[in-house]
Every structure is written in C-alpha cells, then in structure tokens.
Amino acid sequence: MADHIIPHITDLEALERYAIHGRASLYPERTKIMVGMATCGRAAGAEEVLEAVRESIEERHLDYAVAETGCIGWCSQEPLLDVWVPGRPRVTYGRVKPKQVREIIGSLPIPRTDLALAVMTGDDNPVTGRYHSYCNGDDGRVDGVPSYSDLPLFRRQLRIVMRNCGIVDPSSLEEYAARGGYRSLWHALFSRTPVEVLAEVLTSGLRGRGGAGFPTGRKWQAVRDAAGGPKYLICNADEGDPGAYMDRGVLEGDPHSVIEGMIIGGYAMGAHEGVIYVREEYPLAVARMSEAILQAERADLLGKNILDSGFSFHVSIAKGAGAFVCGEETALIASIEGRVGEPRPRPPYPSEKGLWGKPTCINNVETWATVPVIVSRGGEWFSHIGIGKSKGTKVFSLVGNVANTALIEVPMGTTLGDIVNEIGGGIPAGRICKAVQTGGPSGGCIPAEKLDIPVDYESLAQAGSIMGSGGMIVMDDRTCMVDIAKYFLGFLEDESCGKCFSCRVGTQRMKEIVTRIAAGKGREDDLRLLEDLAWLVQETSLCGLGNSAPNPVLSTLRYFRDEYLAHIRDHRCPAKVCKELITYSIDPAVCNGCGACVSLCSGKAILGEKKKLYRIEQAQCTKCGACLESCKFDAVLVN
Amino acid sequence: MVRLTLNGSPVEVEDGSTLLDAARLYGIPIPTLCHDDGLTPYGACRLCVVEVGVGKLVASCSTRAAEGMVVRTNSQWVDRARRLLLELYVATSPQSKRIQDLASAMGVRECRYEAQHEDCIQCGLCVRICNEQMMAGAIGFAGRGKSRHVSRPFEQTSELCRQCGACLYVCPVCELRCQAGTAETALCNGCLNFAPACFKTYDDAMCFLEPCHACELAGPFRADARTSLRAATTAR
Numbered sequence: 001m002a003d004h005i006i007p008h009i010t011d012l013e014a015l016e017r018y019a020i021h022g023r024a025s026l027y028p029e030r031t032k033i034m035v036g037m038a039t040c041g042r043a044a045g046a047e048e049v050l051e052a053v054r055e056s057i058e059e060r061h062l063d064y065a066v067a068e069t070g071c072i073g074w075c076s077q078e079p080l081l082d083v084w085v086p087g088r089p090r091v092t093y094g095r096v097k098p099k100q101v102r103e104i105i106g107s108l109p110i111p112r113t114d115l116a117l118a119v120m121t122g123d124d125n126p127v128t129g130r131y132h133s134y135c136n137g138d139d140g141r142v143d144g145v146p147s148y149s150d151l152p153l154f155r156r157q158l159r160i161v162m163r164n165c166g167i168v169d170p171s172s173l174e175e176y177a178a179r180g181g182y183r184s185l186w187h188a189l190f191s192r193t194p195v196e197v198l199a200e201v202l203t204s205g206l207r208g209r210g211g212a213g214f215p216t217g218r219k220w221q222a223v224r225d226a227a228g229g230p231k232y233l234i235c236n237a238d239e240g241d242p243g244a245y246m247d248r249g250v251l252e253g254d255p256h257s258v259i260e261g262m263i264i265g266g267y268a269m270g271a272h273e274g275v276i277y278v279r280e281e282y283p284l285a286v287a288r289m290s291e292a293i294l295q296a297e298r299a300d301l302l303g304k305n306i307l308d309s310g311f312s313f314h315v316s317i318a319k320g321a322g323a324f325v326c327g328e329e330t331a332l333i334a335s336i337e338g339r340v341g342e343p344r345p346r347p348p349y350p351s352e353k354g355l356w357g358k359p360t361c362i363n364n365v366e367t368w369a370t371v372p373v374i375v376s377r378g379g380e381w382f383s384h385i386g387i388g389k390s391k392g393t394k395v396f397s398l399v400g401n402v403a404n405t406a407l408i409e410v411p412m413g414t415t416l417g418d419i420v421n422e423i424g425g426g427i428p429a430g431r432i433c434k435a436v437q438t439g440g441p442s443g444g445c446i447p448a449e450k451l452d453i454p455v456d457y458e459s460l461a462q463a464g465s466i467m468g469s470g471g472m473i474v475m476d477d478r479t480c481m482v483d484i485a486k487y488f489l490g491f492l493e494d495e496s497c498g499k500c501f502s503c504r505v506g507t508q509r510m511k512e513i514v515t516r517i518a519a520g521k522g523r524e525d526d527l528r529l530l531e532d533l534a535w536l537v538q539e540t541s542l543c544g545l546g547n548s549a550p551n552p553v554l555s556t557l558r559y560f561r562d563e564y565l566a567h568i569r570d571h572r573c574p575a576k577v578c579k580e581l582i583t584y585s586i587d588p589a590v591c592n593g594c595g596a597c598v599s600l601c602s603g604k605a606i607l608g609e610k611k612k613l614y615r616i617e618q619a620q621c622t623k624c625g626a627c628l629e630s631c632k633f634d635a636v637l638v639n
Numbered sequence: 640m641v642r643l644t645l646n647g648s649p650v651e652v653e654d655g656s657t658l659l660d661a662a663r664l665y666g667i668p669i670p671t672l673c674h675d676d677g678l679t680p681y682g683a684c685r686l687c688v689v690e691v692g693v694g695k696l697v698a699s700c701s702t703r704a705a706e707g708m709v710v711r712t713n714s715q716w717v718d719r720a721r722r723l724l725l726e727l728y729v730a731t732s733p734q735s736k737r738i739q740d741l742a743s744a745m746g747v748r749e750c751r752y753e754a755q756h757e758d759c760i761q762c763g764l765c766v767r768i769c770n771e772q773m774m775a776g777a778i779g780f781a782g783r784g785k786s787r788h789v790s791r792p793f794e795q796t797s798e799l800c801r802q803c804g805a806c807l808y809v810c811p812v813c814e815l816r817c818q819a820g821t822a823e824t825a826l827c828n829g830c831l832n833f834a835p836a837c838f839k840t841y842d843d844a845m846c847f848l849e850p851c852h853a854c855e856l857a858g859p860f861r862a863d864a865r866t867s868l869r870a871a872t873t874a875r
Binding site for chain 1: 696723786
C-alpha cells in the first residue's frame with residue numbers, strides 16, 4: 001500500500017479519491033483476512049499467525065487480501081484473526097494458534113463458525129455518524145456465534161477515540177480517509193474560522209484525558225490568546241502507568257487520528273509546530289506514527305501549505321527514555337528541550353511559557369484523537385454524551401482479576417460496577433471482587449461496596465481516587481491491600497524525579513513502613529505515621545506526581561484499615577499474600593503423593609517419598625507458592 | 640510594586656520578588672536549606688513552604704509575589720509541614736548541625752524514623768554554585784527517584800573540577816557536624832540545654848549587652864526554648 005505514489009491532495013475530490021482507494025482495501029471485492037498486529041497481539045504470537053496465513057494462502061494460490069490491523073481491544077483473546085467475505089459478516093477467531101490457521105482458511109469461502117468467537121455485522125463511524133453494514137440484505141446473524149452488538153464486552157461501548165482501532169490498517173492513509181479521515185480537517189480549514197473551531201471545542205465540554213481533566217477548550221483559548229510566538233503543540237504519549245496502554249492502542253491502531261487532531265488544534269490556536277512525545281519503550285507506536293507523518297506529508301495533509309489552504313503545520317516525534325515523571329507537562333517540556341526531566345513550578349503555565357519559552361498546548365493522545373470527531377459532528381453533539389461536567393467517552397484498560405481483560409471505551413458516567421461485571425465479565429474462577437484501582441500508581445483503590453459510583457472526574461475524586469489516564473485494575477479477594485500499597489509505593493519511589501525532598505524521601509519512608517507492616521513487624525502507631533507522611537508528601541510536593549503519590553496508601557487506609565490492623569495486631573495477612581506472614585503445608589489427609597510439587601520447589605523444601613506422604617520443611621521454604629499452583633488435589637494449605 | 644497581605648498585614652514589594660524575599664524584607668524569618676541569595680531558586684527542600692490563600696502550600700523561594708495574594712508564613716499547616724519535614728531531615732542526616740538546630744528551633748521533639756545517615760539531602764546548593772558561580776559545571780545530579788545522587792560525569796574525577804571547594808562551603812550538611820543522636824533517636828535537641836540565661840546583672844554591674852547574647856541566640860526560632868527556660872527559672 002505504502003509503495004504506490006501518493007498523489008497530492010489539494011481539493012476535496014482528491015481526498016475523495018483517496019477514500020475510494022481506501023474503501024477498496026477496507027471492504028475489498030475479495031475475501032480479506034485480518035490479523036490484530038498491535039504490540040499486544042504480537043506478544044501473544046500474532047506474527048506467527050500472520051506468517052501462517054500468508055503461507056496458507058500461497059500454498060493454495062488463493063486471491064485473498066491480507067491486512068494488519070491495530071488492536072480492537074479484546075486483549076484476553078489475542079492473537080485475533082478476522083475473516084471477512086464480501087457480503088457476509090466479519091468473523092473473529094480468538095486465541096488463534098498458527099496450526100489452526102490452515103483449518104480456518106481451508107474452510108473458506110464459507111468461514112467456519114464452530115471456532116469463531118464473534119461476528120461483526122457492520123461498523124459504526126462516529127465521524128460521519130453512519131453505519132456501514134457488511135451484509136447484503138439480512139441482519140447477518142450467525143447461529144451459535146454471538147454478534148459484537150450482543151456481546152456484553154462491546155454492547156455498552158461507544159467508540160469515538162478508538163473508532164478505527166482494529167478496523168483500519170494503521171499503515172494506510174487511504175483506509176483512514178475511507179473512514180472519514182481528514183474530512184474534519186478539510187471542514188475546519190475551508191468552512192470554519194479558527195475561532196469557530198475553538199468555539200466547537202469549548203461547547204463540546206471536552207476535558208483533558210491525561211488525568212487532571214482540565215477543560216481542553218479553555219487551554220486552547222489560553223494558548224490562542226497568549227502573546228508571542230511561535231506557538232507549539234505537544235501530544236503527550238508518555239504513558240507510564242503499570243497496566244495501562246490506552247495511548248499505545250490509539251497510536252498503534254489509528255495514528256492518523258492524532259495527527260489530524262493536532263493539525264486542527266494548530267489551526268485553532270495559530271500554531272505551526274507540533275511534537276509527539278512518545279516513550280521509546282513503544283517501538284511499534286513510534287514506527288506507526290513516523291510512517292503516518294511521512295504519509296500525511298507526502299499527501300500534502302501535513303507540512304507547508306496544507307491542502308493548498310495557506311496554513312502550514314509540521315509534526316515531529318520526540319522520544320522519551322521512559323521516566324514516569326516526564327508525563328508531567330513541565331517535566332515533559334524539559335525532556336524535549338534536552339534537560340533533565342524534572343517539573344518546574346507553575347505559573348508560568350505552559351500556555352504562557354512552555355516549550356522553548358513559547359506558548360505551548362499539551363494534550364493527551366486521546367484528547368487529540370477526539371478533536372476530529374468534535375469538528376465533524378459538532379461540539380453540541382459531543383456534549384450530550386457523558387454525565388455532568390464529564391463529557392464524551394473515556395478509554396480504559398481493564399486489567400487484573402477480570403474475565404475480559406480489554407481496552408474499552410465507554411461514555412463517561414458508566415458505573416464502575418457495569419464496567420467490571422458487565423463489560424469485564426466479572427471476576428473469573430468464582431472469586432469475588434475486592435477493589436478496583438483506577439488512575440494508575442497515583443490513583444486509589446475503590447472497594448467493591450462502592451462500585452455503583454459513576455466513572456467521571458468528580459465522582460472518582462470524591463471516592464479518593466482519580467481518573468488518571470485510564471488504568472483500571474480489578475482485584476479479587478486474593479489480593480492483599482497492604483501488598484498493593486507496597487507495590488505502588490515501590491513504583492513511585494523509583495519514578496519520583498527526586499527533586500522535592502518530601503516526595504523522594506517521603507515515598508521511600510512510606511514504602512519502608514508499609515514493608516514493615518507487610519512483614520508483620522508493624523507498630524500500632526505506624527498508621528498514624530503513614531497518615532502524617534502521606535499528608536506531607538501530598539501538600540508539600542511540587543508536581544502532580546507528588547501530590548497524588550500518597551493516594552494508594554490513603555485510599556487503602558481509608559477503606560481497608562482493618563487489613564492493616566490484622567497485619568499489625570494479629571501478624572496475619574487475611575488474603576494470604578504477604579510472605580512473612582504465611583506458611584505452606586501439605587494436608588496429609590488429601591496428599592496422594594503424586595510428587596508434582598517436588599520438582600517445582602525452588603527451595604527443595606518438600607520432603608518425602610513418591611506415592612507416600614510429602615511434607616514441607618519450613619526452614620527451607622521460600623514461600624514461592626509453586627507447590628500451591630501445581631497441586632491438582634488442593635492438598636497444599638496456606639495459613 | 641506588588642501589594643499583598645503577609646500574615647494579615649498589607650505589604651508592598653518590588654515586582655519580581657519571591658514570597659521569600661517579601662517575607663525577609665519585612666523581617667519574617669523563613670527556614671530554608673536549599674536557598675542561597677547568590678544562586679537561582681531551586682525549591683527542593685520544601686522547608687520554606689508558606690500558605691497562600693486557604694490551605695495551599697507553596698515553596699516561597701520559587702513563587703513570585705502576585706497582586707492581592709494572601710500569604711501566611713506561620714499558620715498551623717505551615718508549622719505542621721515544617722515539623723514533619725524536619726523530622727524526615729533529621730532521620731536522613733542526623734549529623735548536620737544546621738538540620739538539628741532547625742529541628743530544635745521548630746519544636747521537633749521526636750523522630751519516629753530510623754536514622755539513615757545518608758548525609759546528602761540533595762538540596763542542590765553544591766551543583767548550583769559549581770555551575771552558576773564557579774562556572775565549572777563539574778558536578779550534577781544523576782539518576783531519579785531513590786537512586787538520584789550528586790555525581791560527576793561518568794562517575795570519574797572531572798577535568799572541569801578546579802578543587803575550589805565551593806561545594807563544601809555551601810553544603811548545609813558538611814559545614815558543621817553535630818554529634819547527634821543516641822541509640823534510640825536520631826534527634827539531638829542537645830542545644831536546647833545550652834540556652835544561655837539572661838543575666839540582669841553581670842557581676843555587680845547591670846547588663847548592657849545590646850543585643851543581648853541570650854536574646855540573640857534565643858531568637859525567633861527559639862521561642863520554645865525561651866519558654867521552657869522561663870518556666871525553669873520561675874520554678875527555681
């Protein structure tokens with residue numbers, strides 16, 4: 001696709017010609033096989049699957065189109081393979097193994113449904129507001145296979161940011177154009193003034209998706225009104241939360257949406273230069289983004305004199321070295337400028353003095369990707385989605401002890417319970433939900449009793465957590481909250497920039513205290529000390545990282561105080577996680593001496609004879625838990 | 640000129656003054672560990688926090704005074720923050736006399752942490768004086784989080800270092816050592832016992848020391864010491 005010469009786009013007809021090309025590859029006249037080739041898919045083995053698809057097709061001399069797509073968000077079923085036969089629904093196969101590919105392709109032209117996970121009967125396009133049906137005439141339902149629109153995982157979702165993820169080939173500008181891409185840019189440049197574009201964003205009520213939730217329109221207004229120039233735009237793709245990958249999904253699945261959003265922003269704010277700050281740990285996202293920039297430049301959609309409108313806008317990529325704190329805007333700017341990534345006091349805000357001392361607008365990937373939809377459908381339309389002061393949709397990466405680990409996008413105001421139990425499919429293995437951690441390492445743990453709260457900026461803050469960038473970790477009753485607090489403090493003590501004494505030493509000391517409690521050596525007054533420290537770090541640190549760093553401790557102390565007390569007073573870990581407080585033993589009544597655990601024991605602590613009884617020598621036990629996992633008869637006891 | 644309210648009084652300071660400048664201009668002492676008038680403000684030690692408006696603590700050394708600001712340098716919150724900070728400082732660097740003195744003066748009476756004897760509090764004074772005043776740039780910060788430390792390029796002796804010793808001169812930890820701490824606590828508080836008595840007479844003559852040594856030493860930070868002293872004298 002990328003090889004043929006891209007004609008310059010200078011009028012709407014040319015853009016339409018692109019779209020026609022794109023439609024031809026998006027919905028071809030022949031059978032199309034798609035493999036989800038985002039980083040998550042690749043990690044699960046999508047490259048081997050794609051290879052098998054190519055081999056299989058070559059072997060049989062079939063005239064099928066093969067396409068790579070981004071991630072549709074169904075992480076628990078990766079690698080995903082989709083078969084689309086013209087006039088029929090798109091059939092999705094999950095957890096595909098290379099050797100299954102031959103069977104699936106062998107069954108064509110009628111796709112096998114016994115292995116299928118779901119069928120997609122068409123796709124919604126939020127940019128145009130139209131629905132594209134794949135099926136001729138009928139509703140396309142297939143007996144025995146659920147449709148995407150019936151699946152709890154997808155039924156409640158509304159995909160605006162992830163509109164093209166898993167549908168288009170991210171390396172194809174044409175397919176993006178076929179989905180209504182760059183039309184918003186066209187409309188903005190030729191039928192709206194910059195002020196009108198800005199007014200749409202203000203009306204939409206869009207708030208920054210990076211975590212703090214500052215109204216995007218007001219930020220744009222401030223940059224537009226700021227004196228001096230040149231002005232800069234920055235796309236913040238420095239996503240560093242453990243277990244969160246919303247930005248990566250968008251960058252890898254639909255890079256052009258971010259570019260289009262930035263160009264529109266540049267037009268509205270009078271900026272001509274944009275920087276995408278992405279972490280180097282996302283090599284595929286960097287590659288996809290670089291490719292998209294090159295394509296857009298060659299098509300005259302980016303660069304000098306865009307679409308012959310006289311407006312110029314350039315985008316470059318800056319790679320971050322993976323410091324979590326560089327997601328903070330002033331640290332990010334310092335990092336782009338080549339200085340140490342440490343935050344500086346605000347004011348002056350970046351909208352007055354940002355990159356190279358010039359007015360700068362920093363928005364998150366999701367925010368930029370939302371902009372084209374707002375421009376094409378209007379701020380009014382967007383403002384009807386969501387709840388209260390939180391408008392639109394939000395992407396969450398739903399991970400942890402949940403049946404469907406997934407990348408989802410739901411309207412603001414969907415309750416946590418709906419997300420976990422309906423979309424996420426509840427907790428697997430008959431366990432019960434204990435808490436949901438939102439907002440990444442500096443977010444808080446919301447207990448299961450509070451799952452009825454709607455997900456919006458204000459409600460989450462009230463519950464002692466934050467929206468953050470959208471990480472959502474579900475924990476079941478086998479999770480120890482002291483252990484969780486210890487884990488996040490460990491992350492923060494490494495990732496604090498270390499400039500403010502209170503944040504650097506405060507997180508270290510909090511970790512020290514929580515570690516002591518987890519080891520059963522805590523003292524009663526440690527909780528008081530923890531609260532003092534948490535207050536100190538929160539109040540006296542400079543940036544958002546420090547201000548929110550104590551959240552994991554504060555929220556677990558607020559909702560799970562008894563668990564801390566059990567560690568301190570009874571030297572007991574109720575969830576049986578903290579190594580110092582548990583012992584493994586073998587129930588002589590149940591053990592049949594199969595010996596499965598013996599070879600796995602890292603400490604060589606399991607003594608006994610095969611077919612007879614085994615026992616665990618406590619002095620040698622490292623408490624790794626391998627025996628517990630390996631025992632098929634539940635003979636290993638934890639106390 | 641910028642007009643603001645400082646501890647309840649309306650005051651005026653020059654444009655561009657920081658809150659620390661403003662407070663010092665009006666004779667209000669604010670403790671700092673990372674500030675030096677000859678160096679750019681850094682805002683790392685956080686000891687100079689003051690309350691702006693209601694409940695918002697900012698580092699006064701790196702916050703510009705703005706028209707209409709309401710600033711309090713001695714509110715309950717500020718005091719609590721400083722005491723908790725100093726408790727942490729003492730545990731990190733119990734051998735620094737500066738820190739021990741500040742802790743005593745601010746009324747820190749217990750240290751609930753185990754002493755770590757790390758000494759360096761990363762105030763950045765040495766780095767800044769080397770860069771800004773000595774124009775050498777021989778030392779800087781390396782790493783982040785708990786592994787952040789003052790270092791030389793590639794951990795080698797730098798050719799840029801002229802061994803001028805300016806870094807030692809400004810260091811709040813190296814300058815004066817305190818033989819602090821017992822096995823139980825890192826906090827010394829020993830100086831509290833040395834608060835000199837205020838003599839009404841010196842031998843037979845009246846005391847005319849101006850300013851009085853005792854009063855000087857028992858300065859604004861020593862209010863606590865003075866009170867305990869007065870209590871002790873009265874009891875006697």
